[in-house]
């Protein structure tokens with residue numbers, strides 16, 4: 001913790017600036033990071049309050065572009081994002097209700113923009129540098145887009161027939177229509193990125209060796225994801241048995257990939273899915289669509305810890321999928337080569353693992369059996385490194401290790417996405433792809449070309465009404481069950497219409513608004529405190545200044561003779577505007593603070 | 601404030617059902633000075649939910665259902681806060697947050713929030729067209745909709761529903777049961793026992809339709825004017841017309857306010873045989889908890905009035921110093937008696 005200063009010196013930026021300005025003061029950057037929790041939580045750094053405000057203004061195209069500045073796939077992520085931002089949204093903090101439907105609103109921007117909507121791109125002149133990217137998943141595509149804008153020649157090598165990675169070969173169409181994916185991929189790659197599909201990098205016959213890329217390109221980015229399904233660890237006689245050749249045994253990732261390559265897949269009447277992530281949920285829902293009569297997901301811990309959204313779990317249940325907790329498979333039963341069931345052991349919950357997941361501890365002597373015709377194993381994915389033809393330094397989970405410059409232990413060879421982090425999420429892959437693209441650019445050009453600043457814009461009046469705080473989260477309309485099942489591809493979530501979108505958007509507090517009191521003009525009448533809906537306006541004797549210069553803890557006081565200032569605690573503030581309206585001497589100002597980038 | 605008052609512990613009980621109310625009483629007996637607060641969503645004091653079928657016999661006055669008069673709570677110094685929705689529990693700070701933003705500190709917490717009628721996820725869209733039966737208000741609302749000799753379509757048919765069906769038949773209503781996997785819940789019925797039990801229901805006068813035979817329900821609709829108020833449509837085209845549709849698919853534990861509290865949950869709150877959750881100072885009893893069974897090597901629910909009351913009593917004793925294990929208080933077997941009637945320990949209450 002840094003020094004402690006008494007206000008009013010600590011007010012830093014002037015309370016009311018007459019016009020817009022850019023600030024690279026670490027206190028302002030720190031303010032945004034601390035006060036706009038959704039943007040900070042978003043791995044791509046999406047400017048959430050700005051795009052939501054644009055929806056309120058019915059500027060859907062502009063809202064889409066605001067999204068696109070951080071993430072080139074708004075329509076995709078508006079459907080299938082894992083939503084780390086919503087977990088941090090101020091509206092979801094204790095006592096504030098449910099988080100804003102940030103993700104659904106992202107889709108609104110994409111769905112409701114004009115058909116002939118104009119895309120804006122910040123284009124740099126050509127640099128003559130060439131970058132090869134291996135893998136056309138979200139990490140590779142996001143990086144390719146940014147690198148091509150920065151003027152580099154980019155070629156993506158992709159072993160599948162089409163680009164998209166897990167977006168196309170993993171995630172089923174009922175969650176992500178391919179028309180949306182195709183348009184956004186096209187827009188991301190149309191500025192001169194060459195996509196060479198059907199080319200596998202590797203050392204076998206018919207594959208292109210990595211050494212060629214290293215010779216022909218100035219930099220190589222590995223974005224090959226996590227493509228190998230993890231094997232199911234069983235006990236006893238099953239420990240060493242090869243399961244793949246058994247009738248009725250499927251590996252979830254391969255099952256979905258084969259289906260999305262066009263192979264006809266079938267399942268038995270009773271399907272057991274083992275696993276608790278995206279893949280497990282998707283396999284179960286696909287199995288229900290393929291006509292299975294009974295689909296059960298077996299998980300080691302409890303439903304509470306399944307890392308997908310509650311809505312998705314609910315929709316899966318509506319489709320007839322059941323979830324059974326506290327069990328780990330230990331063996332299978334079979335007649336000849338045909339699967340007949342699974343032996344489980346009962347678990348209890350244990351502590352937390354390093355990766356933030358809950359531990360399950362098997363209970364001795366609690367084995368039980370459940371019959372099934374098909375088991376789909378979806379307990380995780382791993383990276384494959386054998387295609388490299390060279391050894392890279394790995395971390396202890398077997399993922400490739402990169403430095404802060406995004407580079408692997410091999411000079412000029414960078415890596416991004418699931419290939420680095422292990423199986424994660426699309427938004428993490430997009431965010432990481434962009435981040436590493438910036439590092440590649442700095443390495444190729446020998447300098448950073450852009451830096452982060454805060455744009456501070458005075459705002460004339462509160463943009464919200466107190467009544468907005470009482471609007472409940474709007475529900476996503478979904479397709480009728482018959483339609484979903486008739487054609488396994490029918491999209492389940494239908495999107496918010498304009499009316500629902502407007503209601504939902506009004507809920508956002510617009511946390512990028514900074515309310516400040518000009519202490520020199522304040523007459524300490526307390527009118528603002530009287531109308532404040534919560535403990536947001538405080539009498540303080542001082543404020544701690546953090547090491548980065550950002551304001552820290554407020555030192556509150558009840559003694560009038562110690563009051564140095566009346567201070568708005570922006571952490572507590574829900575931007576209701578009550579204080580602004582109540583102040584008789586208009587000494588409360590509002591400014592919008594948003595992170596942006598400028599050329600250096 | 602005197603010394604004793606300062607030292608008195610504050611026991612909060614969430615839920616004023618059989619488990620919660622029994623626990624309050626035992627707590628008072630074991631710890632005369634303690635502060636005891638019951639938080640309940642209900643607008644009524646503890647009433648006998650097992651008696652609710654009587655609304656169809658014309659017993660409409662809520663006072664008839666109260667187990668204790670208001671004076672009892674005064675005499676026993678049990679503070680009951682009705683219409684209070686618990687929003688969350690902070691186990692570390694030992695604070696319970698109510699929906700209206702109030703926070704209350706506790707020394708020990710007993711969660712006895714029970715369960716609410718489960719509605720399978722594929723039927724949730726039709727919730728507004730169904731009549732629940734888990735509170736006095738819901739029971740009254742259903743009774744008001746059913747005309748004399750009216751027709752009740754019962755979905756699922758758990759033991760709570762079948763108990764109501766007994767009364768409905770007795771009071772000359774028509775009952776059609778859409779049977780399925782939850783029929784006879786919480787009893788686990790084997791495939792070979794089921795036909796005889798279904799036949800016994802038919803003998804009682806219930807019309808039984810196996811939902812799966814008709815391909816499952818595709819929709820529940822409001823009937824057109826002049827027709828019955830509800831229409832249930834099945835995938836094979838079968839239609840059922842009735843005055844009300846009542847779902848009885850068993851209970852699902854009311855645990856949502858405990859999510860994120862740090863207490864382990866599978867479907868219910870996981871407790872050891874002494875009814876302790878995985879967080880010190882927090883206990884659970886009744887339909888909300890899954891108790892570890894050493895004999896069966898799994899966590900399981902125990903239902904029924906006697907069990908639930910015994911759990912409330914045991915939790916209170918363990919909160920106040922004992923550490924006795926749970927022993928089931930009633931038999932679980934569903935059977936058909938000599939006169940061909942279904943008998944269930946689930947239907948036995950004092």
Ligand SMILES: Cc1cc2nc3c(=O)[nH]c(=O)nc-3n(C[C@H](O)[C@H](O)[C@H](O)COP(=O)(O)OP(=O)(O)OC[C@H]3O[C@@H](n4cnc5c(N)ncnc54)[C@H](O)[C@@H]3O)c2cc1C
Pocket residue numbers: 080081082134135136137138139140157158159160163164165166167170171172199200201202223224225226227253256278279282387416417418419423424425426427429
């Ligand atoms: C079934 C499923 C559902 C999911 N659902 C969600 C969800 O709803 N939300 C979410 O956020 N995340 C979800 N995920 C996770 C998400 O898809 C991944 O985190 C994300 O796609 C990772 O992006 P990436 O670009 O790093 O890798 P990938 O998308 O895996 O792309 C890697 C690409 O590299 C190519 N490649 C690999 N090796 C070679 C080679 N040797 N030569 C040439 N090309 C190669 C592959 O063909 C692939 O196209 C899901 C994953 C799965 C499997």
Ligand code: SF4
Pocket residue numbers: 036037038039048049088089090091100102507508509510511512
């Ligand atoms: S209220 Fe709006 S700006 Fe604030 S965290 Fe939530 S989405 Fe972001």
Ligand code: SF4
Pocket residue numbers: 515531532533534536537568569572573574575576577578579580
């Ligand atoms: S806008 Fe003013 S009154 Fe409203 S929450 Fe913020 S500080 Fe409090």
Ligand code: SF4
Pocket residue numbers: 517521522523524525526527528529566582583584585586587588
């Ligand atoms: S209402 Fe205005 S003048 Fe009065 S105390 Fe608040 S900021 Fe100061």
